[in-house]
Structure formats: structure tokens, C-alpha cells
Amino acid sequence: MKLAALAFRNIRRNRRRSVLSGSAIALATLIITLMFSILAGILGDYRANVVRYLTGHVRLRNMAYDANERLNPLHLSVPGYRDLVSRLEEEPGVAAVAPRIQFATAVYREERTFGGLGLGVDFDREQAVMQVQHSLVAGRLPRMGQREILLPAGLAAEVGAGVGDKLTLLGKNKYLGMAGMTFTVTGIARFPVAGFNRSFLLVPIDTAERLLKMEGEATEVLLLARDDRRVAALAARANEIVSEAGLTGVEARAWERIGMWHTLMRLVDTMYNFIALFFFILGTTVIINTTMMVIFERLREIGTISALGMKPGEIVRLFFLEAFFISIIAALAGVLLGSALTAVLSRTGVDLSRAMQGVSFEVSPVIRPKLNARSTVFVFFYSVAVASLASFLPSRRAARIQPVEALRSI
């Protein structure tokens, strides 16, 4: 208790030194906290984009579709999807259901053609899945049953079309014959992913059925789970429903088992952990360096208190306590500042669009850092532990030096 009071007095006595040491710890903690938040933001964004735009938590497709996907095999479909959607919506574990028709298409306008990916969607149901209403930057969403289209901003600029303009979609129908239909642009959307912004064009699913001769058929049905930790169980339940409906060729798969997205996410996660480790090492070096420097600088003081009769063990404990107290205050300040900065940046976003130009990855160019309570608490304790332990080595060495020698060396 006496040592603790002495440690506090020492901290207050040389404020400049204490602030310097504490600032280094606070800065390192702040950077690590922010870094974790940015990485969590990127991964969360990637996951949300993949789930909302591409896979859902669970995706139902014809079993043979994936193997032939590049051939745009519309005949490998989910037949009678309307009944299936109604049945799936009754499931308690299902938060939302979205049937879609995905088709390769070309936009034809004024004798020029532009490649794109058509999506026939149910705009009402997509409010919960793709949340397309939040991406709308001009006009309105297309109405079901109408020859109306929502263009992505990138493609709209390329085509030179705006709200009210007409354009013709060309493609292949379910029978691999030609398909062509003229649509009116009712809205322009800016999707969070640059790649989607260039290619995704949305039309009402019932109109897409007419265009592609797919009466009552969808290429996929996406499910969002109420609890995203129970996705595998939901996929199993969806397969039971599919089986009960007699749809023998259709299969439900959890998003982790679809394509390379989940594998890629794990890979990116590992990569980000390495980046985080690098910042950790950098931060740790700053903390250790500052703490050790401060102690070595105080050899004269150590010699004096040793000459006054303080035992080596007490000297080590005194310096440990000093470092411990400073690091608690500094780490707390770093974590709080990092969290505050994260909160601000999560609202304003970090614009990486220039850096991400030409990158084909399902991540939004504007990153919104996300605070992770577990990693923030960990960063706090880690900073305190590193700073406190870093004080041991120099203070133990200093405490072993004879007082006369310590005083002479200064």
C-alpha cells in the first residue's frame, strides 16, 4: 500500500515523463483498437454484401445449376417457386425469403450494347434482403408486372440512360433461344460494391419470367435466417421443405458452402489477423521501448532510493506499480479514444474508393469501422500487461546495481 502511494507520487512528481510514457501506450492502444475496428468493418461489410446480394444465409437452387452457371442455364430452375416461397415464409427460423431470376444480358441502346447481369426480383421481398430501397439515388423502384428497370449508377452512366429513358434487354430465354424486351428506366441505384454498380440491373421477377419464358420458375430462392448462428440448421430444414414439396432437383445450401466466398472470407480474415499482429508488434515495441527508456533514465534515482535502504524487490515492485498505473490510465484513454474515433468513422465512413479502383472484391469502397467489444477489452488488458511486464526487466537490473555504482554511472 505504501509502495502504491509512492508509485502514484512518482507519477505525479514528474508529470512530463509520465505523460510521455502514457501517451506512447495510449497511442499504441488507440491504433490497435482502430485497426481491429476497421478490419471488423471490412469483414462485416464483405459478409453482409455476399449474404444480401449473392447467397442469402441459405440459397436454394437446382442441383445442376452451379456446374453450368457460366452457360446461363435458365432451364435448371426452381419450378413452382411461389408456393415454395409461401411455405418457407411460414418457417419460424426464416427472417426473409427472396426469389430471383439471374440472367446474362446485354443492354441495347442507340445501336450500342453493354454487358450486364440481369436480376429478376420481387421488390417487396427484397426490401428485407437486398434492401435495394436504400441504394436508390434517383427515381423509384420498378413496379411488379411492368416493363420497368432499375439501373445501377455505373452502368447508367456508361449507357447514358437516366430515369424515364427506354432501353432494350437482350439475352437468351429458357429454351436457349433469343429474348428481347424494352424497359423504361424508373430508378438509378448506387450499390455498395463497385462490381455490382457496373453490372446489376433489376427488373420485376414476373416481367423477367415473361422475357425469359420461365413461367413460375426462378433460378434461386434466398433465405435470411433470424439467427445467423443457426444457418446450417435452417438449410437442413429448407431441404426438408423442398423434399415435402416434391422438388427433387432442388437443393438448399448454407452460404458457407456456396462458392469460394466463405473460404475467401476466412483467407482474408487470416490475412487481416497478420496485419493486426504487425500493428500489435509495433504497438508492443513502442510500449516496451518507452517503459524501459524511462526506467534506465532513472538510474540515479534508483541509486538514491537504494542508498536510502529500499530493498531490490521493493524497487522492482515500485517501478512495476508505476508502469501498471500509467498503463491502466493510458490504455483506458487509448481504448476510449479509439472507440470514439470508431464511432465517428462508422458514421462518416472511410472512403477507400480510389485505393479500391479495379479491385474485384465484394467489399464496399466506403468502409465503416465496427467496434468489437471482445477485441477492445482484449486490447486494453494486453496494453496494460505489456507495459507492466516491460517494466520488470530494466527495474530488476537497475535494482541489482550497487547504489554507488548507480550514482557514478549517471
Next chain:
Amino acid sequence: MTRTLAVVRLAAFLLLATATAAFAQSAEDIVRRLEANQRFRTQEAEGALIITDRFGSRTKTFVSYAEGRERMLLAFTNPEEKGQKILRLQDEIYLYFPDAEEVVRLQGSALKEAVMGSDFSYEDLTGEKSLLDLYEVRLLGSEKLQGREQHLLELKARGRGVAYPLQKLWVDAVEFIPRRAAYYALSGRLLKTLEVLEVRQVAGRSVMSRAIMRDALKKNSSTEFRVDRVKLDQPLPKNLFSLEALSW
């Protein structure tokens, strides 16, 4: 014995004479006769494309009209594509869709795309010019196909504006119609083959009525082209080959 030898000698001489006569015809002459044989004032036909690929077999029926070599109209009549039309005016290809408010003009790489997912490309529908204008023609020799004598021609493109830089053509030595064709890329890689399976006599002319096109770059893919009914040199409705008439 002497008489037998004389008969053999005579037969050998006649054979040699026939062969020499055949080779005496230049490659250009053969092409001219081939093209003259395929030249109609007008043509009206009904037929089908039977497309077979990894997903199975599909039939697209059509009616077609042609005037000279420059103008052609193909209208699909099968339920899935009923009302869709392809119009060729010289080297321009236009597509008409009943649900589209504008006529689509195909150009550039779009011309290389398959017609109705078949092994024929839109480029295969073009070409009003004479082969002799586009290709240097060489007679490679003669071959027998299904027991019939054929002239084997090699066609090398004079310039770049052709769908196939190199072709081999088997031309029936009696009827002067193509019996087989092989189409190659500039590299010499085989792209497509065409096999004529049936020839019909219409108004004293030989008309190809069943043929099969195979895309060598696609596995298990073929398109059978079948003409069920054909009329030659009959008057056609006026203004049939125009963009305005497509929506009729």
C-alpha cells in the same frame, strides 16, 4: 487375251481422260458454277433448326424469304420464339422482337454469336459477295463422298473481313452443290464443319434440304438445318425486306 488387254487399256484411257477433264476445269470455274447453281431470284422456305447440345435437343421452326443474295428474312414460328425475326440487308443483320420497341442492329463481336444457341452464327447468314471476291481458290483434287465424285477446293481469304480465313469445300462434280465444308481459323484450327445430308430437286434445280453444322469448339454440339418446303422464283410481297415491315 489380246481383246481383254485392249478393253482394259481403253477403260484406263477413258478413266484418265475423265480425270484430266475434271482437273482441266479451274477452281474458279467450279466456284462460278456452284454459285450460279445457288442463285435464285427469290426463295421462300419453311424448315427447322434442330439444335443438340449438352442440355438435349430443341427444335426451332421458321419460314424464310430471300431475294437475290442481298436480302433475307427469317421469321421463327415455334411457340417459344414466335414472332422473332432476323432480317439481312446486304451485310447488315437486324433482329426483331415482338416485346421490343426498337429493332436491334447487330454489329462487331455480336455477329459471332450463335443464332438461337445453334452452331450457326449470325456471320454465317451474311455474305452477298462472290466467294471469288473474298477468297483465293485452289483446286486440291477430287474425292468421293458417299459414292459421288467431289471437287475439293481450298479457299484462302484475300483480306480480313471474312468469318472464316480458310475453308475447304467439297463440291459435287455433277450437281455443283456443296456436299461438305470445313471452316478454319487463321491459325489452321478447325472451327466448324458442314455436312450436306440431303439434296432435293426443285423446279429442276438442286437445293440443299438437310445439312448438319458442327461447332468443333463445342463438345457434343450440332445443329441440323432442315428445309421442309421450298419455292423458287415466285413473287414475294413488296417491301418485305424492310425494317418497317418487321413488325407486321
